[in-house]
Amino acid sequence: MTKISVRLNDVTKSFGGHEVIKGVSLDVEHGELVVFVGPSGCGKSTLLRLIAGLDTPTTGALHIAGKDVTYAHPSKRGVAMVFQSYALYPHMTVEDNIGFALKIKGLAKSEIKAKVARAADILQLTPLLKRLPKALSGGQRQRVAIGRAIVREPDVFLFDEPLSNLDASLRGQMRVEIARLHASLGATSIYVTHDQVEAMTLASKIVVLNGGRIEQVGAPLDLYRNPANLFVAGFIGSPRMNILPVTLEAADGASATVATPQGTFSLPRTGVTAAQGENLSLGLRPEHLHLAQDDEPALTGQVLLVERLGGETFAYVAPDGFENQQLIVRLDGDHAVAPQDRVRLSFDPRRAHLFGEDGAALGRTEA
């Protein structure tokens, strides 16, 4: 049996009568890197602050390493946090910043020095130990913030959008460093981000939050392949999944046939429970659409815009007969498609997604 490191039990949080977290239950296993992801205002940072002890839940309970810490002081929870703003003490050198918690704890000077040196070595901060934060670059500051967390040897690392203040290239670099660090330390980590690329690349488990509730929890590829609802489908994956309005023509237990303005498409799908004629959403990821061979069933449309990124090209296509709808198609980098071109787009029906009127995913694809 795996060890549970953090357990949230029906946690809610209200600010002045406004409920921000609406009953969240979650288990984080020991050694996992769990990413909370969701749009602005979904409650992900609040949830992290509740775990850190910077806010107290309105109702519900919180356990860390088996102990009830719902009302425990932040320093008594065995957590260390890396803040979005880094929150480095500006008047202390890198060395003093990293060693501050140990000094408070009353550790011997030699012990503090050794621990700080070890953390600095891991994070390549050794030549910067005597500098003040204002003499550091953004990436270096971020590493100091991580160093400050490492020396405390916490049960759980908490990261609150730690890379959002860095430029794109540095963000990629730090992402790799955090992944490497997590692999080498093996400590439980909870990481908040609004960037689904960070979530996909770092997480062993993703928690998608929306409006203070958990929409879905799962491994990154699980969420990508089997989104539980339209929200998760739209949030995970970049560019986002194309959604087309369709109606259910027939479902016979093994397949579902949907009607579109361009005819019907049959999807191999078990357990579709919707009624005939019900309005559904057909989800097609940009990477699962391709230009059709002559004999393939396809959606036709006109190219509106082409974005060339070098390695890949995104074509924005207006499908015939769908009002105000647009399909994004991922093509090879050197594909010769151009605006105004007429195209036929085909897709693998096993990889298409179907959502009911309430937004929930319909049926399962046979493996």
Place this chain on the structure above:
Amino acid sequence: MYKNKFVGALYISPFIIGFVVFTAFPFLASLILSLTDAHLQDQLSDAHFIGLDNYGAMFRDATFRKSLSVTFLYVFLTVPLKLAFALLMAVLLNFRLRAIGLFRTVYYLPSILGGSVAVAVVWRFVFAGDGLINQLLHHLHLGGVNWLGEPSTAMFSLVLLRLWEFGSAMVVFLAGLKAIPSDLYEAADLDGASRIRQFFSITLPLLTPVIFFNFIMQIVQAFQEFNGPYIITGGGPMKSSYLLPLMIYEEAFKYFQLGYASALSWVLFLIIAVFTALAFWSQSKWVFYATENPNGESRGE
């Protein structure tokens, strides 16, 4: 273009005229007067140039020596006490409490009335032999104190008046406290630092630019204190509250020694200048500026 310059000069002229007439001219005139034996009852043209005699006379003048020592005592007592008290009040008023805005206003009120003559008059009544404080002490069967009649307590009443005007320093401290990012305290909470530890390890170091500013302002103001000793104690008893500004005033307008009074003003000016310069010189040792280093980014990685 020429016309624009003229219009600009016109706009700025009230300040320029005011500065020249009421600041620059008296400033220079007092310097020249301090080198003469000018007397307020005589024509200025009768004054004789006497070199640095006025300055020499000061060091033989026991009253000046007494006044100087009393002034230093007053400054050294009031500046640290007032800064500490204003900071304490600012920290208390920085708590998120119900109706905190009301508290802030109420605590700032004394500063609006502040060092005004009216408050000094009230102060005299409060500390008088049959004043409010003594009446209170009588009620408590503690016996009265001759507040304004004893050298030590007369100075005490002036110091207290100065502390009473803590509001402006407090408001500046409050602004400084609000400028410290809250996530530093959250990080310190996680690091296990107690509130007192946070105050000394985070608040105080990050507040040093504000402390420095307030320190300079208080030094300058304390050396110039006039209303208190003039109205409440008259400098007495036995010159125990005879601050230098009061001596300057009396030399000029009671004894009509314009030249000597001007020399005293210049000595006071030089003392304030030296203290301010010392404060600026010392700031590299204790004032911490958290501003970004413009070259910080390029020094990285």
